[in-house]
Amino acid sequence: MNKKRLQKYANLIARVGANVQKGQEVMIYAELDQPEFVKTVVDECYKAGAAKVSVDWSYQPLTKSHVRYCSKKVLSTLDKWQIEKWEHQAEVLPCKIYLISEDPDGLAGINQKKHAETMAARSKIIKPIRNRMENKYQWCIAAVPGKEWAKKVFPGERVGAAVEKLWEAILTTSRVDDDPIAAWAAHNADLAKRCEYLNSLGIKELKYKAANGTDFRVGLLPNAVFMAGGETTLGRGVYFNPNIPTEEAFTSPRRGDADGIVYSSKPLSVDGQLVDNFWMRFEGGKVVEAGAEYGEETLKELLAMDEGASYLGEVALVPYSSPIRESGLLFYNTLFDENAACHLAIGRGFTNTLVDYEKYTEEEAHKMGINDSIIHEDFMIGTKDLSITAVCEGGREVAIFRDGEWAF
Numbered sequence: 001m002n003k004k005r006l007q008k009y010a011n012l013i014a015r016v017g018a019n020v021q022k023g024q025e026v027m028i029y030a031e032l033d034q035p036e037f038v039k040t041v042v043d044e045c046y047k048a049g050a051a052k053v054s055v056d057w058s059y060q061p062l063t064k065s066h067v068r069y070c071s072k073k074v075l076s077t078l079d080k081w082q083i084e085k086w087e088h089q090a091e092v093l094p095c096k097i098y099l100i101s102e103d104p105d106g107l108a109g110i111n112q113k114k115h116a117e118t119m120a121a122r123s124k125i126i127k128p129i130r131n132r133m134e135n136k137y138q139w140c141i142a143a144v145p146g147k148e149w150a151k152k153v154f155p156g157e158r159v160g161a162a163v164e165k166l167w168e169a170i171l172t173t174s175r176v177d178d179d180p181i182a183a184w185a186a187h188n189a190d191l192a193k194r195c196e197y198l199n200s201l202g203i204k205e206l207k208y209k210a211a212n213g214t215d216f217r218v219g220l221l222p223n224a225v226f227m228a229g230g231e232t233t234l235g236r237g238v239y240f241n242p243n244i245p246t247e248e249a250f251t252s253p254r255r256g257d258a259d260g261i262v263y264s265s266k267p268l269s270v271d272g273q274l275v276d277n278f279w280m281r282f283e284g285g286k287v288v289e290a291g292a293e294y295g296e297e298t299l300k301e302l303l304a305m306d307e308g309a310s311y312l313g314e315v316a317l318v319p320y321s322s323p324i325r326e327s328g329l330l331f332y333n334t335l336f337d338e339n340a341a342c343h344l345a346i347g348r349g350f351t352n353t354l355v356d357y358e359k360y361t362e363e364e365a366h367k368m369g370i371n372d373s374i375i376h377e378d379f380m381i382g383t384k385d386l387s388i389t390a391v392c393e394g395g396r397e398v399a400i401f402r403d404g405e406w407a408f
Contacts, residue, residue: 001167007040009142009171012180012244014044017140018095019240022049025094029056033101033146041097050095060106067115075114076121086129089137093236096139103148104269104332112273116301119271123374131362135352136233138240141335143170152332173323173336174245184241191228194249197408198226198317198400202393205257206315206400208342210386212263216282218315218344219257221369224353226251226317234358247324247339250316252349254369256285258312262344266330266337266380273298274332278379280346286310287346303346308373314345320384320404334378341382342401347375 014020026045030038038055045053066075078086107115150162157165175183208216228249230241259282267276278292278299287310292299303310318341324331325340349370351357357365366372388401399407 001164001171005171005176006037006167007044008180009174009176010037010040010044011047012174012176012184013041013097013099013140013142014048016181016184017142017241017244018045018097018138019238020045020048020050020095020138021236021238023051024049025092026050026053026097027056027089027094028053028097028099029058030099030144031058031060031101031146033149034099034144037144038099041099045095045097060103064107064110067110067118072114072118075118078122078125083125083129086126090129090132093133093137095137098139098141099144100141100333100335101144101146101149102269102333103146104152104267104274106148107271107273110273112298112301115271116305120305120374127374134362135231135357136235138233138238139242140240140244141242142174142244143333143335145170149333153329169327169329169331173327173339175323188229188241191246191249194406195226195228198249201390201398203390203398204393205391207389207391208260208262208381208386210263210381210383212265212383213279214260214262214381214383214386216260216262217258218312219254220251220315221254221354223355223368224251224370225355227350227353231352243335243339245324245336245339247322248316248318248343250314250350250353252351252353252370253312253315254285255308255311255349255366255371256369258282258285262381264379264381265341265383267332268295268299268377268379269332269334270295270298270302270377275299275302282312285312302375302377305347305375306373308371309347309375311346311371311373312344313347313349313371313373313376314343314378316343316345316378317388317400317406318342318382319401319406320382320386337380338378341380342386342388342404343378343380343382345376345378347371347373347377 042053145163145166150166154162205219226249261281263279275295280287281289351365384404390398
């Protein structure tokens with residue numbers, strides 16, 4: 001891949017994604033697949049003014065070894081230095097950049113129950129510290145090609161060719177063109193106009209229907225808004241883009257207010273484990289029944305992670321003609337596939353979708369109806385024929401999506 005284009009991408013991640021500020025600390029999380037590109041991102045963060053950039057490396061085969069050989073007690077515990085590391089983050093509020101490249105099947109064969117239970121235990125320890133950081137720091141998730149991931153997306157290609165094609169798909173859908181920063185400014189402006197219209201309607205609930213069997217309704221909160229594109233941190237007021245790419249307008253629904261059935265339109269990759277051709281049935285806002293042709297055990301472990309894992313935390317609107325879907329590729333990666341189709345998310349909701357959210361404690365936000373959970377997992381339900389109708393104040397109905405596209 002052309003080095004100048006990769007440098008543009010790295011610059012986009014540093015300056016538009018994380019929007020690194022002068023003197024700020026940056027933490028980058030990456031697998032071992034593209035060390036040269038990681039180094040380029042480090043350089044671009046320093047050029048943006050970062051005072052310190054550190055990289056945490058991970059490797060899926062090591063994760064499998066840890067789960068296989070370590071006791072549940074060890075896996076469920078954080079050492080003193082690990083807690084101190086989190087405390088440091090809560091103090092300095094670093095930028096966090098996640099460069100994902102994992103193999104969609106990389107954790108196949110792992111002891112799912114042990115892995116899920118120990119992850120849940122660790123998350124409970126981290127949660128109070130993370131809550132102190134919530135909405136106060138910039139973060140960005142972007143992607144680089146891993147060999148196994150590339151072969152999954154392009155199974156008929158040699159490894160080198162597959163990686164090159166995946167690079168091209170990532171850069172194209174991430175708007176890395178002649179002027180990526182200008183392209184993202186225009187894209188964010190368009191998404192902001194969509195949200196402005198949605199928020200003017202006074203939507204009480206959304207009704208979904210598709211030929212694959214999806215027949216579903218979900219209630220929205222009267223004091224929550226649709227968001228899209230960039231966000232602004234509390235305190236410092238720094239504007240950043242959490243996801244590169246992104247095509248969604250999203251909000252957090254009212255916990256306990258969803259009924260009906262939804263069918264997946266794309267596979268879901270959960271911590272390197274694939275779930276495909278699945279469905280969920282909701283009653284009173286909760287998933288009461290679920291099934292999958294592939295990865296059903298993983299799906300059910302996910303729904304049982306904690307009490308809030310079987311409730312919705314997000315509804316997101318994405319047109320069927322999004323650049324990700326028009327690429328014709330199934331990425332087997334939620335960052336991309338969620339931006340190819342309308343989707344929902346089980347688990348944690350976003351407190352910052354509430355109007356004046358900074359005035360409320362987390363407990364108050366949850367009492368208002370924002371779901372709480374240690375997980376947040378998006379799953380795609382958008383199809384070519386999906387219709388979404390908004391029921392607004394006074395019972396007025398407004399078409400939001402028709403035939404998979406924006407109706408306005």
